[in-house]
Amino acid sequence: MKYIIQIIFLIQSIQLSIAQEKKHVYNISKIYDVALTNGKSYEWLDYLSNQIGGRLSGSLNADRAVKWGFKELNNLDLDKVFLEDVMVPKWVRGTFEYASIITGPGMSINVPICSLGGSIATPASGLRAQVIEVKSFEELEVLGMKNIKGKFVFFNRPMPAGIIDTFEAYSVTRDQRSNGAERAAKYGAVGVIIRSMNLKLDDYPHTGNMSYGKLPNKMRIPAAAISTNGAELLSSMLSLNKNLYFYLKQDCKNLPDVKSYNVIGEIKGSDFPNEIIVVGGHLDSWDLGDGAHDDGAGIVQSMEVLNIFNKISYKPKRTIRVVLYMNEENGLRGGITYAKNAKNKKENHVFALESDAGGFSPRGFSFEASDNQFKKIKSWETYFHPYLTDRFTLGGSGADIGPLRNGKIVLAGLRPDSQRYFEYHHTANDTFEAINKRELELGAAAMTSMIYLVDQHGL
Amino acid sequence: MKYIIQIIFLIQSIQLSIAQEKKHVYNISKIYDVALTNGKSYEWLDYLSNQIGGRLSGSLNADRAVKWGFKELNNLDLDKVFLEDVMVPKWVRGTFEYASIITGPGMSINVPICSLGGSIATPASGLRAQVIEVKSFEELEVLGMKNIKGKFVFFNRPMPAGIIDTFEAYSVTRDQRSNGAERAAKYGAVGVIIRSMNLKLDDYPHTGNMSYGKLPNKMRIPAAAISTNGAELLSSMLSLNKNLYFYLKQDCKNLPDVKSYNVIGEIKGSDFPNEIIVVGGHLDSWDLGDGAHDDGAGIVQSMEVLNIFNKISYKPKRTIRVVLYMNEENGLRGGITYAKNAKNKKENHVFALESDAGGFSPRGFSFEASDNQFKKIKSWETYFHPYLTDRFTLGGSGADIGPLRNGKIVLAGLRPDSQRYFEYHHTANDTFEAINKRELELGAAAMTSMIYLVDQHGL
Numbered sequence: 001m002k003y004i005i006q007i008i009f010l011i012q013s014i015q016l017s018i019a020q021e022k023k024h025v026y027n028i029s030k031i032y033d034v035a036l037t038n039g040k041s042y043e044w045l046d047y048l049s050n051q052i053g054g055r056l057s058g059s060l061n062a063d064r065a066v067k068w069g070f071k072e073l074n075n076l077d078l079d080k081v082f083l084e085d086v087m088v089p090k091w092v093r094g095t096f097e098y099a100s101i102i103t104g105p106g107m108s109i110n111v112p113i114c115s116l117g118g119s120i121a122t123p124a125s126g127l128r129a130q131v132i133e134v135k136s137f138e139e140l141e142v143l144g145m146k147n148i149k150g151k152f153v154f155f156n157r158p159m160p161a162g163i164i165d166t167f168e169a170y171s172v173t174r175d176q177r178s179n180g181a182e183r184a185a186k187y188g189a190v191g192v193i194i195r196s197m198n199l200k201l202d203d204y205p206h207t208g209n210m211s212y213g214k215l216p217n218k219m220r221i222p223a224a225a226i227s228t229n230g231a232e233l234l235s236s237m238l239s240l241n242k243n244l245y246f247y248l249k250q251d252c253k254n255l256p257d258v259k260s261y262n263v264i265g266e267i268k269g270s271d272f273p274n275e276i277i278v279v280g281g282h283l284d285s286w287d288l289g290d291g292a293h294d295d296g297a298g299i300v301q302s303m304e305v306l307n308i309f310n311k312i313s314y315k316p317k318r319t320i321r322v323v324l325y326m327n328e329e330n331g332l333r334g335g336i337t338y339a340k341n342a343k344n345k346k347e348n349h350v351f352a353l354e355s356d357a358g359g360f361s362p363r364g365f366s367f368e369a370s371d372n373q374f375k376k377i378k379s380w381e382t383y384f385h386p387y388l389t390d391r392f393t394l395g396g397s398g399a400d401i402g403p404l405r406n407g408k409i410v411l412a413g414l415r416p417d418s419q420r421y422f423e424y425h426h427t428a429n430d431t432f433e434a435i436n437k438r439e440l441e442l443g444a445a446a447m448t449s450m451i452y453l454v455d456q457h458g459l
Numbered sequence: 460m461k462y463i464i465q466i467i468f469l470i471q472s473i474q475l476s477i478a479q480e481k482k483h484v485y486n487i488s489k490i491y492d493v494a495l496t497n498g499k500s501y502e503w504l505d506y507l508s509n510q511i512g513g514r515l516s517g518s519l520n521a522d523r524a525v526k527w528g529f530k531e532l533n534n535l536d537l538d539k540v541f542l543e544d545v546m547v548p549k550w551v552r553g554t555f556e557y558a559s560i561i562t563g564p565g566m567s568i569n570v571p572i573c574s575l576g577g578s579i580a581t582p583a584s585g586l587r588a589q590v591i592e593v594k595s596f597e598e599l600e601v602l603g604m605k606n607i608k609g610k611f612v613f614f615n616r617p618m619p620a621g622i623i624d625t626f627e628a629y630s631v632t633r634d635q636r637s638n639g640a641e642r643a644a645k646y647g648a649v650g651v652i653i654r655s656m657n658l659k660l661d662d663y664p665h666t667g668n669m670s671y672g673k674l675p676n677k678m679r680i681p682a683a684a685i686s687t688n689g690a691e692l693l694s695s696m697l698s699l700n701k702n703l704y705f706y707l708k709q710d711c712k713n714l715p716d717v718k719s720y721n722v723i724g725e726i727k728g729s730d731f732p733n734e735i736i737v738v739g740g741h742l743d744s745w746d747l748g749d750g751a752h753d754d755g756a757g758i759v760q761s762m763e764v765l766n767i768f769n770k771i772s773y774k775p776k777r778t779i780r781v782v783l784y785m786n787e788e789n790g791l792r793g794g795i796t797y798a799k800n801a802k803n804k805k806e807n808h809v810f811a812l813e814s815d816a817g818g819f820s821p822r823g824f825s826f827e828a829s830d831n832q833f834k835k836i837k838s839w840e841t842y843f844h845p846y847l848t849d850r851f852t853l854g855g856s857g858a859d860i861g862p863l864r865n866g867k868i869v870l871a872g873l874r875p876d877s878q879r880y881f882e883y884h885h886t887a888n889d890t891f892e893a894i895n896k897r898e899l900e901l902g903a904a905a906m907t908s909m910i911y912l913v914d915q916h917g918l
Binding site: 032033036037161162199200361363386388391419420423436437438439442 | 491492495496620621623625658659820822845846847850876878879882895896897898901
């Protein structure tokens with residue numbers, strides 16, 4: 001009798017689990033269907049990119065983006081939509097940036113450059129100096145002040161093409177951009193020119209954040225990025241004439257912090273309202289393009305999660321919160337502020353998912369999780385197999401959600417195909433035209449499906 | 460003693476297998492490194508696309524492509540490079556194609572159309588008739604001759620956006636293009652207008668092959684494709700006015716077959732020279748764009764396989780043959796001829812791999828193979844995992860290699876990400892600019908690695 005009861009119990013639990021699996025397969029197919037045939041992400045991104053455009057923290061366009069996000073979330077019929085105050089740094093590009101290689105008396109060739117975010121201006125008349133080319137910080141040490149003082153340092157280490165994941169290639173080259181000025185200034189350089197973080201040879205300079213670290217104001221030097229073609233040209237000219245001069249003029253500047261906002265919307269959970277699941281991206285972008293891939297895509301995909309839940313009439317058990325973070329690009333103040341406030345309010349965040357790797361064809365997700373948590377998540381891969389988004393790995397997640405890290409919450413990042421990303425990253429051609437509608441939508445559907453499963457099962 | 464010998468034997472075989480696995484991992488990493496940092500595929504494709512361009516069978520450009528392929532294969536220092544005679548159909552687009560929706564007396568709106576490959580011309584003065592819109596062949600039956608006779612049939616079934624694999628979406632809509640004219644003519648239609656096979660709404664009409672089947676010459680009617688935007692416009696106007704007229708004028712024609720060639724190069728196998736492994740794509744393309752994705756990409760990736768083998772000094776055990784097939788698009792004569800000659804020569808083909816799904820980020824391979832063969836191949840997936848190209852499935856392979864099918868040979872197709880393909884397929888924007896260098900190269904590297912493993916292990 002005891003065995004019979006056990007067997008009946010076992011059969012019931014298998015039946016339940018089969019029924020549940022069927023339900024998930026069905027709901028996920030509905031999610032994809034809405035995303036691909038009746039979604040809003042592409043239309044939203046069109047507006048954000050083309051009607052608002054680049055939206056650097058502290059700019060008028062960032063304010064317009066906040067207003068737009070607040071309005072659109074309100075249109076979604078959520079339980080709550082609110083703004084969270086965030087003080088953000090304000091750096092402005094100014095009205096001109098200009099550079100040339102001086103090949104001889106009265107002769108020069110213009111090269112495409114852009115100021116790096118956070119950089120100071122050159123003197124109003126510009127900077128004219130010789131150039132020393134290096135590939136690494138170690139070379140600075142070897143060259144020493146005697147070879148560097150009074151010159152531009154030209155950091156020309158390319159992103160390695162042999163690395164499959166372009167984000168990895170980025171991570172082994174971006175120290176030039178982030179810390180190049182600080183390092184070179186210590187050897188008396190007058191400015192730095194950084195090869196753009198781009199695997200393609202083209203004419204677009206790529207901006208991005210840089211820092212002077214603890215360098216005193218009077219030691220700070222201007223920093224600009226040069227396009228990859230420009231870098232190749234400069235390098236080749238230097239190999240012919242080590243004594244050529246470079247001219248740089250830019251009038252960017254750092255202003256006092258200003259007030260801005262994270263934009264937040266939520267659906268209250270029916271069963272576990274105190275367990276919060278966050279999905280988000282960053283609303284700010286660099287100013288050269290319209291920030292369609294970085295990170296307009298992540299913004300509209302995150303909004304789409306709630307939109308799809310509404311369209312398929314899904315009532316989440318847990319509280320689902322979309323956060324449009326402000327100031328990822330040059331300060332991360334939105335992410336830091338959100339996490340600080342969440343901690344102060346003793347909110348219980350169980351899962352956070354960020355999309356900030358471009359609106360390309362999704363390949364999977366990367367997780368920061370314990371072994372047990374990851375084992376559970378890994379068991380869901382099979383749901384994503386028909387959608388070609390079933391590569392689940394342990395690894396990084398997203399910058400904005402990083403401050404939520406507390407040893408318990410699971411953090412995750414959508415991982416799209418990375419091959420094209422660095423052609424657009426931080427540059428004038430990160431525009432809506434570079435977005436493929438279906439690729440964007442598949443990312444939104446994958447994110448919605450992941451949030452759905454976490455909501456169903458907890459972590 | 461017996462046990463000890465067995466154990467030693469076991470240990471040795473494990474050691475061998477570990478050593479072999481290490482060797483494969485190493486060689487595949489070299490293959491990827493050459494493809495991404497020192498390959499020729501992108502440069503070749505630049506030439507084929509921009510210096511030669513669209514190369515429809517029987518055209519001067521197809522001849523130029525044959526000469527180019529022959530020359531480039533000869534530059535690769537192979538054991539043998541030769542041309543194989545193929546008689547190909549010759550269809551020419553003519554000097555004009557033009558269509559408009561006639562909205563009222565003296566009023567009309569031009570719409571983007573193109574003749575379908577194989578179609579006949581309209582009368583020199585064009586065709587002016589009313590339009591009946593349908594979504595399927597079944598509707599023709601229901602409407603019958605009384606509603607169709609004397610009119611254009613407008614086939615307007617869109618590719619379904621909800622299907623993840625766009626090739627599947629293509630396969631459920633392309634009967635309109637292939638057989639629409641034959642079907643509609645039987646009900647007395649004067650011409651057919653086909654919605655372009657494109658998931659995106661844009662202004663590019665997509666050409667492609669069509670057939671009149673066994674329809675007698677006097678019953679044949681002109682067939683043209685209309686852009687997706689044009690189809691939406693026409694449909695919306697028809698919903699307002701069922702009696703509007705459409706005007707079509709085109710002067711394409713079918714000419715007698717002409718002589719052309721498959722271009723073939725091979726490296727003789729060192730151990731099993733009679734086991735032939737084929738890698739290929741098709742050299743012909745439609746005439747509207749420059750055929751960069753369809754199938755310039757497959758051509759240069761296939762050539763790259765032999766180039767990489769040379770660069771890493773790999774001497775294959777089996778004979779590796781690259782075949783640049785002629786006439787996939789409108790006849791498949793190259794593929795048919797190659798297989799027929801191979802059979803006549805009693806050649807033993809063990810494996811054939813085709814790349815003809817665009818030069819996009821590779822996701823895996825699809826195989827026509829027996830269970831045992833597939834099991835063996837499936838065990839290699841792990842080598843492709845670090846390169847994100849490890850989705851091995853049973854399914855189709857490629858049109859050109861299809862005629863080699865004999866129940867023993869394994870046929871395979873490279874499977875790139877399919878999301879963007881049908882924005883470019885058979886249209887004026889299938890150009891070199893739509894190719895991403897790294898995506899193309901990753902495809903070539905995956906193909907080379909697959910051919911390498913088949914060569915090492917046989918099938």
